[in-house]
């Protein structure tokens with residue numbers, strides 16, 4: 200029997216890569232105080248680790264959105280459920296994403312952020328599923344160039360599950376996961392024991 204999912208990026212790979220990204224961002228934003236904007240909930244784990252690798256005064260801020268249907272159906276139209284409480288005028292904004300897939304969500308968020316008069320807006324994503332892109336969008340900072348597989352863990356969910364996995368798994372049998380969303384639970388327990 201083939202496994203339903205396998206480790207794509209282990210916790211050590213993630214830790215190292217996030218630290219590298221933090222160092223690069225620190226170098227690029229020296230003398231500035233960037234506003235890091237993250238979309239709940241998926242980006243929260245990445246942001247928490249990333250800001251601790253950035254040696255600058257950084258402000259973490261959060262937005263929450265809901266999508267109409269899936270990204271492709273909705274053409275990336277989203278409803279803002281929780282908006283920023285920071286004035287972006289003249290600020291250097293970094294949109295921190297867990298994953299950029301079709302790019303439709305990020306494109307919408309970028310248009311919202313850019314309309315608020317910032318000095319700059321860049322995108323930092325942990326995972327870039329660039330082969331799936333519909334909206335042309337090149338993040339300035341990419342953790343990993345992700346294969347065209349559904350992934351869970353480290354903030355990424357399937358039906359709200361598995362955000363607490365320390366590793367990122369690629370789902371090899373999506374039909375099995377859809378049939379039984381809890382099927383990967385033993386891998387979460389295994390992670391906690393490791």
Ligand code: IMP
Nearest residue numbers: 270299300301302303304349350355356
């Ligand atoms: P978009 O297609 O770039 O607009 O991505 C929309 C959202 O879909 C992302 O922010 C994620 O929340 C979610 N998403 C895309 N690919 C995956 C995946 O492989 N696993 C879990 N969530 C995903």
Ligand code: MG
Nearest residue numbers: 238241242297
């Ligand atoms: Mg997301």
